[in-house]
Amino acid sequence: MRHALVTALALFAAQPALADDLTVGAGGRFATISAALEAARPGDRVLVRAGTYREPTLVIRTPRLTLEGQGWPVLDGQGVREVLVIAADDVTVRGIVATSTGISNLEDRAGIRAREVRNCLIENNRLRDNLWGIYLQRSADCVVRNNDLEARGLRQTESGNGIHLWYSPGARVENNRVRGHRDGIYFEFSSHGLTRGNVSERSQRYGLHFMFSDSCAYLENTFRDNNSGVAVMYSRGVVIARNRFERSWGSAAYGLLLKDISGGEITDNTFERNSTGIFVEGSSRLAVRGNTFSQNGWAAKVLADADENIFSGNQFSGNAFDVTTNSRSSNTTFDGNWWDEYAGYDLDRDGVGDTAFHPVRLFALVVEQHPAALLLLRSPLVSILDAAERVLPVLTPEALVDRRPLMRPPR
Amino acid sequence: MNVVLLVLQAGLRDLSRNRWIVAYTLSFLGIAEGLFWFGGTGPQVLLSLLNLVLLVLPLVALVFGTIHVYASREFVELLLAQPVPRRELFAGLYLGLALPLAGAFLVGAGIPFVVHARDGATIGGVVALLGAGVGLSLAFAAIATWIALFTDDRLKGVGLALGTWLVAAVVYDGLVLGAAAAFGNYPVERPLLGLMLANPVDVARVLVLTQLDVSALMGYTGALFERTFGTALGTGIAAVALVTWCVIPLGLAGRRFLRRDF
Structure with a gap:
């Protein structure tokens, strides 16, 4: 037991030699995230302490880097810019709050964007009031899970999608919650994806929207109150x-x-x-x-x-x-x-x-032709008409x- | 006020001795319970009961109500010989009819939903159905009272009651359907909504629809339905209209009662 503990401690002590922890914020080595990202080497962890960080768009260019928030640090786009861009392979981002990209009609600003990378992991983040939430752009085999996204756009034209995948095959989107974006989750040209356990609600357009994405699976999600x-x-x-x-x-x-x-x-x-x-x-x-x-x-x-x-x-x-x-x-x-x-x-x-059962009711055909007749739904008269049509089908499709x-x- | 209670009491005693009202309660109880019994879930039972409420409640209230008022004729004449305000006598007469009718429905249809509260009927739906049933009972009891006071010929009175039922429950909707089809190319939503409010049976139906079938109503392309049924507004309008349908016939019957010579 004692032996194992010593080994564990030794391993733990040895860790920094392989990969450094770079701490940002109160009491840390770096005052800004940008500086820490600049100094980081592949495999390092950048730990961001609680606080609000107003910096130019952060770009992670170091492979195998982990950017981790401790106590929900807020990365603020101040309504004028994209917040965080992942531009290297095997990057992990977790525990941050990305907020306030602002609205733009010229560029697709995202809270967190993965740009032409492989194998990224975006988990346990909060995204608030961003034009686009998490945007995977030509990025393969990424995992997006346990994130919480909320936007308060008032109109479709003034808001973007929550989790947006574009030419990003093999993605796994799991257990995220998305509220109030234009499309909660959007797949385009992104095949072999798995979407599981997400809750997408109050979207201004679709809770889930996907086009030209073959061989995808959508399991155990909840789509609710979407426009x-x-x-x-x-x-x-x-x-x-x-x-x-x-x-x-x-x-x-x-x-x-x-x-x-x-x-x-x-x-x-x-x-x-x-x-x-x-x-x-x-x-x-x-x-x-x-x-x-x-x-x-x-x-x-x-x-x-x-x-x-x-x-x-x-x-x-x-x-x-x-x-x-x-x-x-x-x-x-x-x-x-x-x-x-x-x-x-x-x-x-x-x-x-x-x-046999004929599921198409006569009244359904009536409403098809005279929509306002819908007001007579559940009227006893309508029940009588339907019953008569069921006995002697004249108008309803017999093949159905x-x-x-x-x-x-x-x- | 004492007179109201007295006449109400007499009416209640009269009705409770009457096996009809007991059978009426039990039949609702039996049907609602039976619907649950035979594998119905809450929403299904609500929908099945809705048809019953729309057809049976007005019929019973009208026919039973007219007969009841005719039967109370001698009692009323006896009391009128006493120093009793007519207004209070009328209130007692109406309440003695309407309350047992509404109560019988409330008990008969309500208890099964309380017992099977876990079967998935939404509270809004149950309340709307029970409210619609009570409203229909009160409204058609008032109409029945009016018919009975309108003519002394009992046969004519019952015939009028039956005719009123046929029009309100079935014929009216047929005419509306015809109108909707004939004028389908015009913006007919608003007049159609108005027509719905002009018939208590349709008002009751729309009241329940706003709770049960809002998903279908919202599927209609017109923005008017969306504004009306998408919020509590639709339910509110229907509820107010149903109350109006109790008050107006009651007012007419009351006026007739105060002025007529017995």
Whole structure:
């Protein structure tokens, strides 16, 4: 035991010889972070003590450097400049508060920017009132985790994205909280990324927005109160599982908007209280399985140009409208879902209803043509009309049908 | 004021002896409890009950109310022979009808939600539904009283009550739907909202919608709905309109009662 302790102490004592700790702030060797960054050698740690630092944009050019705040030092952009730029590989930034980049229409100022580097780690930071929060620019295999971002921009045009990835493949974005940015999390041309456990809320546009980013996975995130919900566009092989999509309200707000997505999996998510739960346009070969749609205006809007998609094992309850589409024909298959409006029977007791369920209501078509009629939602008259249409379908798409509706909710 | 209480008491005693009101309470209790029993979650039960509230409550209040007022005729005439202020007599007569009706619904539909409080119905939704039900009971009790005082012919009175129910619960919405379709190319939101407020059944429905289906209402493209239903404003407007729908028929019935010759 004693022996081990001595060894440990010896190792600890030996540490500075390999990598120095450079302390900035009250009682430290350096007064400014810039000076410490200038003096640092690869592998060093720059420890920043509590205080407010107003310095020109800080640029880390030393590889394997760690910049660590102790007691939440504030790095202030004073409303006129970018705060921190990572311009070397294998850099770690943690424990700092980056704030006040100010608004610019000419440059994309970020709280923390990784510029054309590899393997950076940005964790446990706070970002406040920045135009852009954390910006990965052509940076591969970076990890962004446990950060807390908040912006108070009033208009879309005056704010940037929270966590922004541009040509940054292999990123892991985990357990961050983003509030009030334009897009909470944004991926563009950034493939093979993993986004897990984040909470993105009150975004002025999308909670999560990604374009041209193939083979990405989005797991266990919560998207809430975002102005337009979540948009996933022009990507292949996307996995979206166990997320929560809540309270996207508005005529152009979608819990999850899918546009030109092919070959994705959307499983075990919860869509609750969105104007439109899931919106599918021009997408093909999607497996939508085991999701819960509850209390949405329109649980699923599936346009006729969506192809070979399969909805199965989902649960639809308390939605104003379960499914709508824009055509009499449909290339989307609904099979083995549970619908709270299904009123069929199960004589052979195999758990599957013996009569088919038509999820598109007549009233949904009426509202499609005369939107203001929406005010008659849940009127007894509308129930009567719907019931009549179910018995003798004349107007609703006959092809859009669940032939094996479940008698009990799955799971 | 004593007279109000006295007549109210008499009315309550009369009604509690009446098996109808007991059966009414129990049927709501049974239906709401049954909906939970058969695997319903809170929001689903709310929606199922909403249809019942919109159809059954006005019907019962109208038919039962008219019959009740006709049945109290002799009692009223007896009291009028005494030195009793008409105003107080009328208040007792109305409350003796409206309170048991509203109370029966509140108890019957409310208890299951208290028992199954954990089943996910939002408090706002439950309160809106119960409030809408109570409001409808009070409003249609007032309308029933007015109808019964309007004509002495009982058959005609009950017929009028039934007709009123049919119009308020079903026909009116059909006309509104037709209007929305016919004038769909014009900005119809504002007139349509106005039409909703002009029918107590629709007011009650909109009141519940603002709590249960706000996600759908916000999906409408017009900014008017967003402004109205996105905040507490929509709920407020509907609640005030429902109260107005209790007060106006009651005022009319009261005036009739004060002036008519028995």
